[in-house]
Amino acid sequence: MVIFSKSLATITLASSACAAPASSLDNTQPAGENPIGEFSVEYLGNQDADNSCSHRDLGFAGHIQDKWYAVYGDTLWCAPGVSDQDADTDGQFHGMVRDSVSALTDNPLIVHDLFLNGDSPVPHQKQFIPFEKKWGEDNLVGFGGTSLVETDYTNATGAVYYLVNHAEDYRGAGVAKVQVLDGIPTVTERLGDNGYWWDAKENPKYGDVAAYRDIHSEYTYVLGNPPGKITSWPDNAYVYQARVKAVDSFDLSKYEYWWGRENGWKSDLLTTFTAETAVLWGTGQGQIVYSQYFKTYLYVHLQGATISLLSAPSPEGPWSAAKEIYTATPINDGLVYAGVAYPYLDDTGKTLTIAFTNNNHIQVIRVAFA
Known part of the structure; x- marks a missing residue:
């Protein structure tokens, strides 16, 4: 399977402790104690759709009006008529979209694809975040999106954050309004x-x-990699954050930017990119969840092929050292990345179901904490 350019920023690999290089004031150094002790892991298998067929990546989970959805990145259609991705073995390209959306189910191995085309006998996904010709976009432009976040429960409205990417030219990070219309996030x-x-x-x-x-x-937190003008290591591995009250998600003037633990949140755009103003270093794409079991926030992400969990008393950090949970075996030496969490499957937090991308396959594990 061809690995297409990731729709989001380049995956960064980190040391096992996720600790940034030391500096005089480094707010990304691990802080506090990670509460995760003994645990067991069950590998559940590959995730498939019950009504379509494709190879895909990412699949970040979020909800609107108590219904959970997954936002995938590059979605490569299987051959016409093929309904099982493992049977798609001809090695040919059959079309793709740069992102797609599916409904999650009570079975983490089964999703129900939404927003499908008229292909027969097996329909395929349409693109979730549309490209606009008026902005010089075409079907080569990617819109890597992270989790859907609810902004208005009553009106079934949410937001999706994404990065506009054209042939590894990252143009800008944006937000789109998403409304659930006829049961489909649109x-x-x-x-x-x-x-x-x-x-x-x-x-x-x-x-x-x-x-x-x-x-x-009331807040939504959005984490992102450094500006494109920063290319040298270790500076290009820092992660920065912004936040906004969910109801104000579509008003740029209401966003606040993290200027570090000493200066806190400001409405001024962040212009100083250092270990002091960053919140994490060297972490891959992932998800924040609140653990009812540990009464703390967890950040699920991958370091290489290893799933790791960080903990923090607040979504803004400070984050602890990583607890390594599970190491996947790469399929055909492909990339393994993007930690995804399904907290809705266990409200107690005693277990946490986690998905990740393994060479354009979504694989799933369940962690049981002691």
Whole structure:
């Protein structure tokens, strides 16, 4: 299977402790104690759709009006008529979209694909975040999206954060309004004069690492990799964050930016990109969840092929050292990345079901904590 350019920022690999290089004031160094002790892991298998067939990546989970959905990245259609991705063995390209959306189910191995085309006998996904010719976009432009985050329960409205990418030219990070229409999350508006708000060369790529609607506050947190102008290591591995009250998600003036533990949140755009103003270093794309079992926030992500969990008292950090949970075996030496969590499957938090991408396959494990 051909690995297409990731729709989101380049995957970064880190040391096992996720600790940034030391500096005089480094707010990304592990802090606090990770509460995860003994645990067991059950490998559940590959995730498939019950009504379509494709190879895909990402699949970040989020909800609107108590219904959970997955936002996938590059979605490669299987051959016409093929309904099982393992049977798609001809090695040919049959078409793709740069992102798609599915309904999650009570079985983490089965999703129900939404927004399908008229292909017969097996339909395929349409693109979730539409490209706009007026902004110079075409079907080669990617819109890597993180989790759907609810902004208005009553009106079944949410937001999706994404990074506009054209042949590894990261143009900007943006947000789109999503409304559930006839049971399908539908992008009804992309914000910004060019379809994005934050120019990726000068600003962190907010939302390309994670997006989280906090269950204990009014805020949505969006985490992103450094501006494109920062290319040297270790500076290109820092992660920065912004936040906004969910009801104000579509008003750029209401966003706040993290200027570090000493300076806190400011309405001024972040312009200093250092270990002091960053929140994490060297972590891949993932998801924040609140663990009712541990009474703490967890960040699910991968370091290489290893799933790791960080903990923090708040979505803004500070984050602990990583607890390594499970190491996957790469399929055909492909990439393994993008930690996804399904907290809705166990409200107690005693177990946590986690998905990840393994060479365009979504694989799933369940962790049981002691």
